[in-house]
Amino acid sequence: MTAPPPASARYWLNRALFDLGDPACRREFGADRAAWLDRYPLDAGARAALEAPGWRVLLDRGALPNLVFKYFMLSGHPPGKFAAIAGETDEHG
Amino acid sequence: MAELCLGLATSHLAHIVNARDAGDSAKVAAFDAGYARLAAALREAAPDACLIVSAEHVNKFFIDNMPAFCMGLFESFSGPVESKARDVGYPWREVPSDPGLARYLIERGLDEGVDWAVSEFWEVDHGMMVPLHKLDPEGRVPMIPVFVNCASAPMPSTRRCFAVGRWLAEAIADWPGSRRVGIVATGGLSHSVGTLDQGRIDVAFDEWFLDRLCAGDGEALAGLGDAEMMEAGSSTGEVRSWIVLAGAFAGRRAERVFYAPIEGFDTGCAQAVYR
Numbered sequence: 262m263t264a265p266p267p268a269s270a271r272y273w274l275n276r277a278l279f280d281l282g283d284p285a286c287r288r289e290f291g292a293d294r295a296a297w298l299d300r301y302p303l304d305a306g307a308r309a310a311l312e313a314p315g316w317r318v319l320l321d322r323g324a325l326p327n328l329v330f331k332y333f334m335l336s337g338h339p340p341g342k343f344a345a346i347a348g349e350t351d352e353h354g
Numbered sequence: 355m356a357e358l359c360l361g362l363a364t365s366h367l368a369h370i371v372n373a374r375d376a377g378d379s380a381k382v383a384a385f386d387a388g389y390a391r392l393a394a395a396l397r398e399a400a401p402d403a404c405l406i407v408s409a410e411h412v413n414k415f416f417i418d419n420m421p422a423f424c425m426g427l428f429e430s431f432s433g434p435v436e437s438k439a440r441d442v443g444y445p446w447r448e449v450p451s452d453p454g455l456a457r458y459l460i461e462r463g464l465d466e467g468v469d470w471a472v473s474e475f476w477e478v479d480h481g482m483m484v485p486l487h488k489l490d491p492e493g494r495v496p497m498i499p500v501f502v503n504c505a506s507a508p509m510p511s512t513r514r515c516f517a518v519g520r521w522l523a524e525a526i527a528d529w530p531g532s533r534r535v536g537i538v539a540t541g542g543l544s545h546s547v548g549t550l551d552q553g554r555i556d557v558a559f560d561e562w563f564l565d566r567l568c569a570g571d572g573e574a575l576a577g578l579g580d581a582e583m584m585e586a587g588s589s590t591g592e593v594r595s596w597i598v599l600a601g602a603f604a605g606r607r608a609e610r611v612f613y614a615p616i617e618g619f620d621t622g623c624a625q626a627v628y629r
């Protein structure tokens with residue numbers, strides 16, 4: 262892979278989550294999660310955290326909590342269960 | 355010379371319209387009653403226009419170009435943007451705005467050191483649309499949306515939020531026409547969204563905050579640090595919008611309309627009014 266465009270360390274992770282606000286991106290996410298992730302120059306850890314998803318890892322890597330929460334709901338979880346479900350996920354994803 | 359005729363503050367969570375059963379029914383009814391009192395105050399004051407000041411939940415404003423403060427400049431705006439992705443239980447609609455007043459405030463700010471970012475297209479989220487749905491569902495009062503970054507550090511300090519509120523009051527007072535203007539601040543109080551302490555409500559923080567607001571002690575609010583707000587919850591920093599309002603009404607006492615920690619809504623829910 263060619264070097265990603267320079268950005269802050271947390272940028273592309275957040276960019277991937279933010280873009281899920283776009284309906285076309287959401288459709289791609291629903292149809293083929295790997296293809297959606299291929300759009301972004303993510304390191305292996307960030308990609309794994311998005312794939313798992315590893316809620317704690319996402320937060321530890323600087324994903325914005327509002328975006329993490331929207332991703333949580335998009336993943337089909339009930340909104341009131343974030344702390345319970347995220348608390349159970351493995352530290353490493 | 356315009357008159358700052360009303361200040362309203364309310365939590366803005368959408369549970370009150372789409373997940374009411376999640377909260378204790380008596381508390382939810384009292385929260386509704388508070389909204390009704392704020393709506394009545396808005397009708398009685400009959401402002402010609404209001405600013406609506408709120409956090410935004412990373413639906414529009416993103417870290418590739420994050421302003422501290424942004425004002426809408428258009429004839430109207432619309433929302434809630436979340437309804438494009440799912441049923442949110444209240445309708446999409448267009449809200450009239452006041453581009454004359456907005457342009458005046460923006461131009462004056464850009465001359466006086468309040469460097470507004472400007473938005474000419476804005477599909478706002480529940481932060482504004484839930485309170486508007488409860489306070490003015492028919493869109494009688496033109497609303498100028500004002501964003502405060504409460505979502506991604508670095509964020510404007512509480513001291514700066516208070517100063518921007520003070521500046522708003524002065525600028526509104528100097529408006530060359532005769533006009534009645536209100537400010538609606540939304541967000542908070544203590545809550546966490548998308549972090550492991552979601553569901554925790556910091557009642558002590560909320561009571562302190564409301565106590566200082568109602569005492570007219572804006573200076574105390576303007577001394578809140580980022581860490582103190584974060585300690586009270588990852589999204590508690592939304593009280594920045596309330597501090598903008600406190601700056602606009604500096605030295606005046608607010609009336610406490612409602613407060614309850616509503617478990618299931620995951621939020622210290624509050625409402626207040628400056629008359």
Ligand SMILES: [Fe+2]
Pocket residue numbers: 366409411481541542589592
């Ligand atoms: Fe909020």
